[in-house]
Amino acid sequence: MVLVYSDEKNLLLELIHLGKDLAKDEHKKVTAVIIGPDHHSKDYIMHGADVVVVVDCAIHPFKAEEYTDILAEVIKENKSEIVLIGSNKNGKELAPRLAAFFDTGCITDGTKVYMKDKKLTVERIVYSGNAVSVEQFTSKPEIVTIPSKVVDPLPKDENHKGDIIKKTIPVKPSPSKIVSVHQMKSESVNVEAAEIIVSCGRGLKNKQDIHLISELADVLKGRTVGCSRPIAADLKWLSEDHWIGLSGHKVKPKLYIAAGISGQIQHIAGMRDSGVVVAINKDPDALIFKSADYGIVGDLYEILPKLTTAIKAKME
Amino acid sequence: MNIVVCAKQVVDVSEIKIDPQTQKPIITGIAKKISDIDKNALEEGIRIKEKHGGKITVISVGSADVKERIKELLAMGADEGVLVVPPDNADYAMISHILAGVIKKIGSYDIVLCGEASIDMFSGQMGPRIAGFLGIPQITYAQKVSAEKDHVVSERNLGDKIVTMESLYPVLITVTKEINVPRLPSLMQILGSASKPLLIWPMDGVVSGQLIHKISTIDVKGVPMQRKNIVYKDDIDKSVEKLVNDLAKEGVLR
Ligand SMILES: Cc1cc2nc3c(=O)[nH]c(=O)nc-3n(C[C@H](O)[C@H](O)[C@H](O)COP(=O)(O)OP(=O)(O)OC[C@H]3O[C@@H](n4cnc5c(N)ncnc54)[C@H](O)[C@@H]3O)c2cc1C
Ligand SMILES: Nc1ncnc2c1ncn2[C@@H]1O[C@H](COP(=O)(O)O)[C@@H](O)[C@H]1O
DSSP states (O other), X not given: OEEEXXXXXXXXXXXXXXXXXXXXXXXOOEEEEEESSOSSHHHHHHTTOSEEEEEOOSSOOOXXXXXXXXXXXXXXXXXXXXXXXXXXXXXXXXXHHHHHHHTOOEEOSOSEEEEETTEEEEEEEEGGGTEEEEEEESSSSEEEEEOTTSSOOOOOOTTOOOEEEEEOOOOOOOSEEEEEEEEOOOOOOOGGGOXXXXXXXTTOOSGGGHHHHHHHHHHSTTOEEEEOHIXXXXXXXXXXXXXXXXXXXXXXXXXXXXXXXXXXXXXXXXXXXXXXXXXXXXXTTOGGGGGOSEEXXXXXXXXXXXXXXXXXXXXX | OEEEXXXXXXXXXXXXXXXXTTOOEEOTTOOEEEOHHHHHHHHHHHHHHHHHOOEEEEEEESOTTHHHXXXXXXXXXXXXXXXXXXXXXXXXXXXXXXXXXXXXXXXXOSEEEEESSOTTTOOOOHHHHHHHHHTOOEEEEEEEEEEOSSEXXXXXXXXXXXXXXXXXXXXXXXXXXXXXXXXOOOHHHHHHGGGSOEEEOOSBTTBOSOOOOSEEEEEEEEOOOOOOOEXXXXXXXXXXXXXXXXXHHHXXXX
């Protein structure tokens, strides 16, 4: 049995597809789990789920301790052998706790998941993008977290049949509580799908100067602005959907321009699959030049306006 | 307040090269350090101790040379260090059993602090695993921790939202890199750290029974990156002109 869970609908749709692929050879069923009120169970079935278990527990905001107990109960009952969990931050704190519960293996952020010699095999990025580790389980259940966009959801099939099972599971309340939830401003940028990205780092002196980056992005087809972790996480000049790197988004545009970014390995981890990489940095020894195809040493405040004008002229 | 900080020794990932023959990452001989975010975890522990008093124990599972690294953490402000040397090729399940065993043996603890992830493996597993074994609540990705006498309030940064949590003690918290700036020890502190207890605990007494692998790593493939590394250093106008021509030739200006 394959069990899939995420608190994000799209991610769960993707996991159902992945679960189907893994279940295929052995004709296993894919069970999707919803914790909380049933919103999308029919969608999950039309996108391939064989069973949807809806654990309806009044209003239940996510807490890893409680969700671990709930999922553990479903996994036991379902006799799940493979458990796929969406790798957002909630999923990433849930999966290892679940693994502790079952005293089993867990692999986070699997970028490739497949059967090899009938064994579940997972590849994950290690050493900040320098290597890929290929791992297998020697215990069950096999728990893996999967980031978004590893696969697309299956196309919708109105005729696909599946069971919806409602359940109530008593949970021991955790000694922690949620005091408040503050939604952050998001610009809904999709850097992962961008063809061209112009990215900025701490070489920028003020938030207002981001226009230098976006103007260059605007003349290039692609129009997407990215940034390093400090710009999103420390300074909060851009929302986290712009954040590229090991702990941010992984991108592979045709062209990646990094302005005022030092090129630390954790940033490179997010953009190393880019096509052409351009670096602009005033420090001739900046690491970013080692990870770039082309670079200009100099002040981005001088270079960016000139580059924008020159590219605009060239493209006309 | 009794504070436990989990700190891991890692290789400096920025030094890793890929062996051109075998296409594997070369790990041996590379400089080692304490995983960056674990220093943020310790710094947060020191600040909590400054407010409430108490004791900070730094614990690590790793090879014998981690002793040297723990000394740096004692200099920063930890009171005591405990190191356990694990069996070869220990996996997450095994190491988390050992860490949880050490914490249980320490006995009284209010806050366990970890990094959000270690910078070599970046898996973020250890904190939640330990919290699970200890049966205590966890607050991950904390960008802010306010420890009060009988409870803690902490902000989880989930990227698209901030969730503020409150928990009783004991609690396990994993911190982000942004939570603080770790202090550098003074020369006095470095000298003083030599007299602080640094214990190596044997495995028996920490875990009962045999530890079993749950994961086997069947391969580690290097991911080399080849770049042209053409850098223009002279006149800005000329550099810009050359770059635009290069980009046109690369076909990315369409
Ligand atoms: C576990 C972990 C995860 C991380 N994850 C990420 C991640 O996902 N993404 C990420 O980006 N980072 C990540 N980091 C942080 C990373 O290590 C670096 O600290 C960060 O990328 C540096 O950001 P920066 O290049 O913007 O700033 P800095 O390192 O401060 O670099 C600024 C650069 O701008 C240049 N500069 C300054 N002024 C000018 C000017 N006028 N013109 C031109 N150039 C100028 C400087 O020479 C310098 O090279 C992570 C770190 C850790 C420990
Ligand atoms: N071997 C270890 N010894 C002590 N603490 C560890 C060890 N491995 C991981 N940790 C802690 O767990 C955190 C997350 O690590 P990881 O699960 O490897 O991403 C680290 O930041 C440390 O606080």
